[in-house]
Amino acid sequence: MVMRITVKLFATFRENRFKEARREYPPGTTVADVAAELEIEAGLIGMIFIHGRAAELDRVLEEGDVLALFPLLGGG
Amino acid sequence: MLSKLELERYSRHILLRDVGGPGQHKLKAARVLCVGAGGLGSPVIEYLAAAGVGTLGLVDDDRVSLSNLQRQVVHSTENVGKLKVESARERIAAINPNVAVELHPLRLDADNVGELVGAYDYVVDGTDNFPTRFLVADTAYARRKPLVTAGVLEFYGSVTTLLPYAMDTNGQPNPSWRCLMPREPETAALTCSEVGILGGVVGVLGTLAACEVLKLITGVGTPLIGRLLMVDIRDMGFDLVDYYRNPASPVFGQG
Numbered sequence: 001m002v003m004r005i006t007v008k009l010f011a012t013f014r015e016n017r018f019k020e021a022r023r024e025y026p027p028g029t030t031v032a033d034v035a036a037e038l039e040i041e042a043g044l045i046g047m048i049f050i051h052g053r054a055a056e057l058d059r060v061l062e063e064g065d066v067l068a069l070f071p072l073l074g075g076g
Numbered sequence: 077m078l079s080k081l082e083l084e085r086y087s088r089h090i091l092l093r094d095v096g097g098p099g100q101h102k103l104k105a106a107r108v109l110c111v112g113a114g115g116l117g118s119p120v121i122e123y124l125a126a127a128g129v130g131t132l133g134l135v136d137d138d139r140v141s142l143s144n145l146q147r148q149v150v151h152s153t154e155n156v157g158k159l160k161v162e163s164a165r166e167r168i169a170a171i172n173p174n175v176a177v178e179l180h181p182l183r184l185d186a187d188n189v190g191e192l193v194g195a196y197d198y199v200v201d202g203t204d205n206f207p208t209r210f211l212v213a214d215t216a217y218a219r220r221k222p223l224v225t226a227g228v229l230e231f232y233g234s235v236t237t238l239l240p241y242a243m244d245t246n247g248q249p250n251p252s253w254r255c256l257m258p259r260e261p262e263t264a265a266l267t268c269s270e271v272g273i274l275g276g277v278v279g280v281l282g283t284l285a286a287c288e289v290l291k292l293i294t295g296v297g298t299p300l301i302g303r304l305l306m307v308d309i310r311d312m313g314f315d316l317v318d319y320y321r322n323p324a325s326p327v328f329g330q331g
Contacts, residue, residue: 012230
């Protein structure tokens with residue numbers, strides 16, 4: 001059994017990856033697991049949204065979740 | 077009252093059906109605090125000054141350096157070494173002498189931020205670090221001031237508008253900054269001086285931020301409340317990402 005998760009990436013995270021993809025993960029997968037699989041360094045993640053609501057790295061994903069990952073855009 | 081010269085200067089605003097004379101009067105009466113007189117702050121300051129915002133407060137403790145000039149268009153080569161707020165004041169005076177400018181050459185901290193934010197009607201944040209962004213966002217929330225906040229890096233940027241003390245059309249409170257980022261990042265964010273920034277990117281994001289402020293003041297259109305505009309100049313794409321209030325977010329419901 002697998003979960004289908006829509007992963008959306010923004011800004012630098014898109015480079016050599018993708019903008020949006022439907023991906024399959026085993027139950028129990030966390031946001032941190034997805035980031036690790038995509039080789040996104042946790043320390044570079046600025047915002048995490050699941051269905052438009054802020055979430056943490058240790059959040060366990062659920063079937064049908066829409067996960068969006070944004071890097072820190074700290075310059076001015 | 078607008079003088080004859082002001083009526084001529086702002087005629088293209090006054091022609092706009094949704095702005096008109098009443099909108100221009102609102103701009104003249106408005107006090108806007110611009111946090112950061114750097115890359116994002118440059119177009120913010122220039123467009124708000126040109127638009128006839130009555131009073132601009134400028135916060136920045138930095139001095140103009142040669143490496144700023146590739147993107148910080150409010151400053152000029154002859155002003156290298158000058159305080160950024162003083163350099164920006166010269167530019168504002170050249171654009172529109174009707175604008176009153178208040179200089180705050182200081183670094184915002186917990187002791188001075190409340191009084192400063194409290195003295196203005198609107199806040200626009202184009203600072204270059206997250207501790208200041210959190211400080212400004214939390215304070216604007218507590219003081220019930222509309223905040224437009226933007227960030228950039230490399231070829232990318234984001235901008236959104238925060239009125240977390242106000243209700244949406246469903247009677248629910250709008251999201252706060254802490255609904256985007258519940259807490260400050262543990263690691264220091266990469267900076268433009270470390271990884272670079274395409275000059276025009278700050279022009280795009282700063283101009284968008286200025287437009288949001290002008291819309292808030294005049295009451296025109298729909299601001300970016302609950303919507304994060306992500307700008308990708310590298311592959312040229314704009315994404316509007318909806319976000320929602322998070323009752324579990326720190327600070328939410330306080331202030």
